[in-house]
Amino acid sequence: MKIEKINENDYERIFLTSDIHGHYLMFKDLLDKIKLTKKDLLIILGDSCDRGFKTYELYKKYYDLEKEGYNIKHLRGNHEDMLIKAMESGDNEHWYRNGGEKTQKSFYNNSESKDTLTFEEWLEHEGIKSVKWFVEWLDRIPIMISGKKNLFVHAAFDTTKSEDEQEHRFLIWDRNDFWTNNKTGKAIYFGHTPSKDGKIRHYVNDVHCIDTGSYKNGIIACVELKTAKEIYIKDKENKKAKGKENSED
Numbered sequence: 309m310k311i312e313k314i315n316e317n318d319y320e321r322i323f324l325t326s327d328i329h330g331h332y333l334m335f336k337d338l339l340d341k342i343k344l345t346k347k348d349l350l351i352i353l354g355d356s357c358d359r360g361f362k363t364y365e366l367y368k369k370y371y372d373l374e375k376e377g378y379n380i381k382h383l384r385g386n387h388e389d390m391l392i393k394a395m396e397s398g399d400n401e402h403w404y405r406n407g408g409e410k411t412q413k414s415f416y417n418n419s420e421s422k423d424t425l426t427f428e429e430w431l432e433h434e435g436i437k438s439v440k441w442f443v444e445w446l447d448r449i450p451i452m453i454s455g456k457k458n459l460f461v462h463a464a465f466d467t468t469k470s471e472d473e474q475e476h477r478f479l480i481w482d483r484n485d486f487w488t489n490n491k492t493g494k495a496i497y498f499g500h501t502p503s504k505d506g507k508i509r510h511y512v513n514d515v516h517c518i519d520t521g522s523y524k525n526g527i528i529a530c531v532e533l534k535t536a537k538e539i540y541i542k543d544k545e546n547k548k549a550k551g552k553e554n555s556e557d
Contacts, residue, residue, distance in 0.1 A: 309476050310450040312381065316457055319349040319379065322533040324460070326353035326499030326518040327385070330360025330410060331543065334528050335369065338541045342530065346377050351453060353499040354385020354462035354480065358407030359523040364414040371445055382449050385462040386480045386500065392446065395437050407523075415439060451479050458533065459492060463500035467491060487515035497531075508538055 316322060323342055328335055344350055352370070357363045374380050384392075391411065394403040400412075416422060416430050425433065437443060453460040454471055464482035466474055467489040478484075483501055490496055490513035502521030503509050508529050509517040520529040526543035 309452075309474070310448070311452045311454055311471065311474075312450040314349070314381075314453060314455045316455045316533070320345070320347040321535075322349045322351065323530055324351050324353065324497055324518055324533065325528055325530040326462075327355040327502065327520075327522055328352065328360075328366060328528055329355060329358055329387070329407070329522045330363040330366060330414065331522045331528065332360070332362035332365040332369065334522065334541050334543055335366055337544070338528065338530055338539070341539055341541065342532070344373075344378060346379070349379040349381065351460055352380070352382045353460060353497065353518060354383040355387045355499060355519075356382065356385075357391055357411045358387045358403075359410065361410055362414055363411040364418045367442055367445070368418075371441060381453060383453065383460065383462050384446075384449050384451050384480060388446065388449070389480055391436070395435070395443075412436065415442075451476060455494070457494055459494050459496045461496065461498045463498060465490075465492070465496050465498070487511035487513050489513075490515050506540070 325338065356366050370380050370382060387406065390403040390406060390408060394400045394408060400408060412431065413427065415436050416427050419430060419434065421430055421434055452474060459465060462480045464478055464484050464486050466478045467486050495514040495516065497516050497518060499517065499519035501517060502519045502524050503517065506520045506525035506527040508520065508531060518529055518531060520527045520540070522528045528541050530539040531537065
């Protein structure tokens with residue numbers, strides 16, 4: 309299980325966002341708003357795929373920013389977890405129930421084979437696993453990021469265990485009210501469970517949820533840690549990518 313260590317003092321500003329779910333244009337608007345520099349750090353707390361229609365463009369933007377020298381860190385969320393398991397097993401059923409087909413089509417629409425293969429043929433002969441830069445990127449993203457003053461997870465943190473004892477599934481799938489017993493001495497930031505009102509939620513014991521429901525509310529949120537400034541980006545097109553999907557956010 310990959311746990312990445314950081315020192316917050318290494319960066320001028322630290323931005324957090326989460327659960328963008330394929331809403332690439334909203335992410336572009338966020339970048340325009342925060343004016344990210346190479347002295348800053350941007351952490352995405354997982355779940356950049358599914359639900360929305362431009363997952364490929366979103367991941368490619370992260371990848372390109374990293375290549376250009378920007379400090380971008382992305383956690384594995386439960387939707388990345390479903391993607392990986394589907395890619396490894398070939399069984400898409402669970403993933404598709406949670407918006408995975410939109411991710412597949414986003415990669416297909418950006419493939420060199422789009423003009424020669426149907427979507428079904430592409431899935432059979434190539435698929436996402438053929439996109440080498442993405443598979444390599446996905447393989448190296450961490451499950452948790454641990455700073456000197458903060459912990460960053462996708463879904464939850466098991467407060468009965470140390471950082472090194474955390475379990476993969478708990479960190480990216482759980483919905484435990486863990487904030488009631490945060491004795492880590494650190495602030496904890498997570499996503500996974502979208503707020504109903506599209507606002508960042510601040511819980512007791514310095515625990516904060518950044519998921520504001522990109523696909524339910526048409527809003528992504530961002531917070532800059534050192535100033536506690538909150539930024540909200542609304543879907544200008546007002547197209548929430550809802551479908552007949554489960555709510556394993």
